[in-house]
Amino acid sequence: xxxxxxxxxxxxxxxxxxxxxxxxxxxxxxxxxxxxxxxxxxxxxxxxxxxxxxxxxxxxxxxxxxxxxxxxxxxxxxxxxxxxxxxxxxxxxxxxxxxxxxxxxxxxxxxxxxxxxxxxxxxxxxxxxxxxxxxxxxxxxxxxxxxxxxxxxxxxxxxxxxxxxxxxxxxxxxxxxxxxxxxxxxxxxxxxxxxxxxxxxxxxxxxxxxxxxxxxxxxxxxxxxxxxxxxxxxxxxxxxxxxxx
Amino acid sequence: xxxxxxxxxxxxxxxxxxxxxxxxxxxxxxxxxxxxxxxxxxxxxxxxxxxxxxxxxxxxxxxxxxxxxxxxxxxxxxxxxxxxxxxxxxxxxxxxxxxxxxxxxxxxxxxxxxxxxxxxxxxxxxxxxxxxxxxxxxxxxxxxxxxxxxxxxxxxxxxxxxxxxxxxxxxxxxxxxxxxxxxxxxxxxxxxxxxxxxxxxxxxxxxxxxxxxxxxxxxxxxxxxxxxxxxxxxxxxxxxxxxxxxxxxxxxxxxxxxxxxxxxxxxxxxxxxxxxxxxxxxxxxxxxxxxxxxxxxxxxxxxxxxxxxxxxxxxxxxxxxx
Ligand SMILES: Cc1cc2nc3c(=O)[nH]c(=O)nc-3n(C[C@H](O)[C@H](O)[C@H](O)COP(=O)(O)OP(=O)(O)OC[C@H]3O[C@@H](n4cnc5c(N)ncnc54)[C@H](O)[C@@H]3O)c2cc1C
Ligand SMILES: Nc1ncnc2c1ncn2[C@@H]1O[C@H](COP(=O)(O)O)[C@@H](O)[C@H]1O
Numbered sequence: 001x002x003x004x005x006x007x008x009x010x011x012x013x014x015x016x017x018x019x020x021x022x023x024x025x026x027x028x029x030x031x032x033x034x035x036x037x038x039x040x041x042x043x044x045x046x047x048x049x050x051x052x053x054x055x056x057x058x059x060x061x062x063x064x065x066x067x068x069x070x071x072x073x074x075x076x077x078x079x080x081x082x083x084x085x086x087x088x089x090x091x092x093x094x095x096x097x098x099x100x101x102x103x104x105x106x107x108x109x110x111x112x113x114x115x116x117x118x119x120x121x122x123x124x125x126x127x128x129x130x131x132x133x134x135x136x137x138x139x140x141x142x143x144x145x146x147x148x149x150x151x152x153x154x155x156x157x158x159x160x161x162x163x164x165x166x167x168x169x170x171x172x173x174x175x176x177x178x179x180x181x182x183x184x185x186x187x188x189x190x191x192x193x194x195x196x197x198x199x200x201x202x203x204x205x206x207x208x209x210x211x212x213x214x215x216x217x218x219x220x221x222x223x224x225x226x227x228x229x230x231x232x233x234x235x236x237x238x239x240x241x242x243x244x245x
Numbered sequence: 246x247x248x249x250x251x252x253x254x255x256x257x258x259x260x261x262x263x264x265x266x267x268x269x270x271x272x273x274x275x276x277x278x279x280x281x282x283x284x285x286x287x288x289x290x291x292x293x294x295x296x297x298x299x300x301x302x303x304x305x306x307x308x309x310x311x312x313x314x315x316x317x318x319x320x321x322x323x324x325x326x327x328x329x330x331x332x333x334x335x336x337x338x339x340x341x342x343x344x345x346x347x348x349x350x351x352x353x354x355x356x357x358x359x360x361x362x363x364x365x366x367x368x369x370x371x372x373x374x375x376x377x378x379x380x381x382x383x384x385x386x387x388x389x390x391x392x393x394x395x396x397x398x399x400x401x402x403x404x405x406x407x408x409x410x411x412x413x414x415x416x417x418x419x420x421x422x423x424x425x426x427x428x429x430x431x432x433x434x435x436x437x438x439x440x441x442x443x444x445x446x447x448x449x450x451x452x453x454x455x456x457x458x459x460x461x462x463x464x465x466x467x468x469x470x471x472x473x474x475x476x477x478x479x480x481x482x483x484x485x486x487x488x489x490x491x492x493x494x495x496x497x498x499x500x501x502x503x504x505x506x507x508x509x510x511x512x513x514x515x516x517x518x519x520x521x522x523x524x525x526x527x528x529x530x531x532x533x534x535x536x537x538x539x540x541x542x543x544x545x546x547x548x549x550x551x552x553x554x555x556x557x558x559x560x561x562x563x564x565x566x567x
Contacts, residue, residue, distance in 0.1 A: 013494050013514045017381040037495050091386075093350065093357060118379050118494055121360050123338075127315065127347025128357075136316060136426040139344040142488070152430070156489060158255075158340045158442065160434035166427045176481075176495065177488050208356030212372065213385045217520060223527070223537050228546025232558035234526065237542060239562055242524045244503040245446065245470055 001055030001146065001168075003046040004108045005079065006099055006125060008036040008089070008117040009063055009070045019214045026119075026214065035070050038114025040077070040181040042174035046112055047078045047182070049146055055109075056080040062089045062098045068197070075192035076184035082195065087202035090209070092122035097204035099125070100132035110151075111171040115140045126173035136170045142177040248274040249331040251322055252283040252297060252305065253341055257290060261404065262337035262443050264300050268405040269364065269397055270335040271301025276367045277332065283411070284325050286310050286318055291413050298411035300404065308416040313341075317424035319348035321416070326353055331392065333365075338396035339442050346396045356388035359396040362500070362521070379494040379517040399443045400500050441490060444473035447501045447522070449492065451477035451515075453508020453529065453548055457485035462552045463507065469559045475499070475519075477509050493518035508548045511536025528552075 011017075012032040020027045035043075046057045059074035059082040061067050071082045085098045103111060111133070116123035123139075130137025142161070143154040146168070154163050156175055184192070226234050238245045250270035252263045267283055274281040283302040285294055287310060294305040306325050310317065322345065326334055334349060336342040338359050350357035362383065363374040372387045373395055388395075441447065448467040454460065460474075467474045474490060481491035492499055494517040504522035508529065509515060516539050519525070527536035532545045544551055 011378070013517075015378075016513070017378045019382075091356075092347070096347075120377055120384075121375075121379060121498070122357075123343050123359055124347040124350070124357060127344060128351055131319075131348045131351035136314075137344070137348070138427060139315070140340065155344075156340055157432070157434070159438065159440035160432065162432045163430040164427050165430055170426075175488075176491065208354075208388065208390045209358065210387045210389060211384050212387050214377070215383045215385075216381075217383070220525075220539060220541060223540045223543045225537075225543050225545070228544055228551055231544055231546065231551045231554035232561075234542060234544060235555060235558035235562055238503065238524070238526070242503070242541070244524050245559075245562070 001050055001053055001109045002107060003050060003055060003057045003110045003112065004103055005039065005043045005046050005057060005059050005074070006111070006113040007039045007043070007059050007061045007071060007074050008114065009033050009061060009067045010036045010117055010119040013118065017216070023214050024212065033070060035073060036114050036117050037181070038116065038174050041176070041178045042112035042114055043074055043077055043079060044182045045144055045174065045179045046110070048179060049144070053146065058083060060085070060099055060102065062087055062095045064088055071197060072192050073184060075195045075197070076188040077182050078188060080195065082197045084197065084199050085202055086199050090207065091120065091211070092124035093128060093208045094206050096125045096128035096132060097206035098202055100129055101204040102200065104133060109168045110146070111135070111169070113171070113173045115173045115175045126171055130171040133171065136166055138164060138166060138170060138172040140175045141172050142175050144172060144178065246279045247282045247329045247331045248277065248279060248333045248335065249322070249326050249329060250281065250283050250302070250335040251342070251345065252285040252302070253337065254285060254287045254289050257288045257293070259289070259293065259297070260443070262339055262399045264404040265399065265402045266335050266337045266397060267297055267300040267302050269402045271405065272364055273333055273335065276365065279332065280304070282306065282325070282329050282331070284308065284322050286321055294413045295410050298409035299406045301407065301409070302411040304414060305411045306414045306416045308418050310418055312429065314425055314427050315344040315348055316426065317420050318345045319352060320420055320424055321418065323349050323352035325416070326392070334392070334394045336394070336396040338398050342396050346394060350394040353392045353394065354390060355392035355394045356390040357394040358386045358388060361395045361397045362401040365395070376498065376521065380498045380519070380521050381517045398500055400445060400502070439471070439473040441473045441475055441499060442497060444499070445501050446470050446472035446503045447475050447499060448472045448505045448507070449475035449477070449509065450480070450507040451509030452479050460486065462556065466552060466556050466559065469556060469563060472503070477515055506536055507552060509536060510534050511539055
């Protein structure tokens, strides 16, 4: 089984978000970058599947050289080889078009992404990739089992869950509960140094969107405190003052 | 030219998120000086399809279909978009919307933005505001393609009911086998519970509750208020609550009118997912809990004493308003 896992490099979840250049650029000063948490789950599930059934896992990222540390981390966790498409990841359409251009003739049986990147929160790459590659896409899955040429997945739907069956190849996006993420060990880190990391230039160049400006939410005016002895007053305030209940 | 909107239904009935999306599409059509066309797929009666006119749809394409697949729905929507020469296609960014939106964007070679929280700015091109960094910030995204696809966050646009009746076009569904490559084996929808992603009111609790057995009072408060329940990450990690209740940067991002946080400290990753809620209440026994800095109302106190009082007060309020 040949699996491609799409890795997005994102700011650590504890990052306090700020902007520079008159609120037109994300301020990366002092920011620690990590593998998007959902992509770690996708990678781990891919490794579990190939360990049980044979095959290889390729990690791919669309990014500039500063993404190399994290794509090496994907190799340390266990990916067999890695690809970096050398371009600034502008938005989901751009990213998916580059990955599709790379993947289309390579015969992957499974292409996995995360359910969304925790920076731009598109949640779009999985579906765009599926459509561009002419494959079905199963979004936001908490289970992927492969049996021969067919897979059983569980996806989140509004207010519940749905079990689906689909023949390989297909694209799916990882949701929490798919598996537990793996941490690289010393052997993995050593091995990663000699694993292949191919750098390829962007070829699709689909520019459909531009991020022009950013804004932080307005700060709260202040918290009105209610004494615990008089907790019932909260319900009155929510009804009469805030008018939300 | 037209603004097209996907009108999602469950068991033949339109959802509130659908009415929001139709209202949003109508206002966008006004900005662009064009008409609003809805695409309904499922088992919607003609009278219900007509009633979408109340929210601004001039025409409703009604496509009968008894199964769901993102590929099938995307094919129908893209087909109508092409027939009507749509400039903008609007979705709700719920789970169904999330699975269909990207497919339609590719079929129409359209720039796409999801998690949109406000009407487009059409003064120079077409730009929409969306949440980024899981709710820690907003971005203005310019879509530069002739056709644009936007998916709006549930509960971020009001439902406008101005009366009216839509013309209904019966759409003949004609799909290839490719539309059904994903086959549904089983659907489990929790009935009688408000899905968290679309809830207007949310009661949420964290590790301060000590154990899963103590959620009875959380569920009771939620039920009286008509709210959905949510939780912090450690609570779902420990399986005290199902993972779909986990809100925050690595859970879901929500934007209800009211978010009540009980025994949750207010870590940055948690706040990311809930800070765009209109009104936030924090209940915590620690006066230094960071949540109070993000809240509109706060009670310093023990949840096991405070919540029962809230339940009584909420019961009284509901009784007096009936
Ligand atoms: C990569 C990463 C991603 C993360 N993503 C998320 C996320 O998406 N969502 C999320 O929620 N967290 C996330 N976290 C975890 C986050 O950092 C916090 O650890 C978590 O939110 C804490 O949950 P909590 O507030 O329930 O528990 P705690 O921090 O343990 O807080 C419990 C609170 O309850 C109060 N309390 C205790 N007893 C009572 C009582 N009897 N009455 C009233 N109050 C009481 C305490 O004062 C305390 O403030 C993430 C962490 C990491 C590292
Ligand atoms: N720059 C990127 N390179 C590779 N994969 C990416 C990139 N950005 C996003 N992805 C993948 O697409 C998923 C969803 O991203 P998004 O649609 O941007 O929310 C992520 O979880 C990744 O698996």
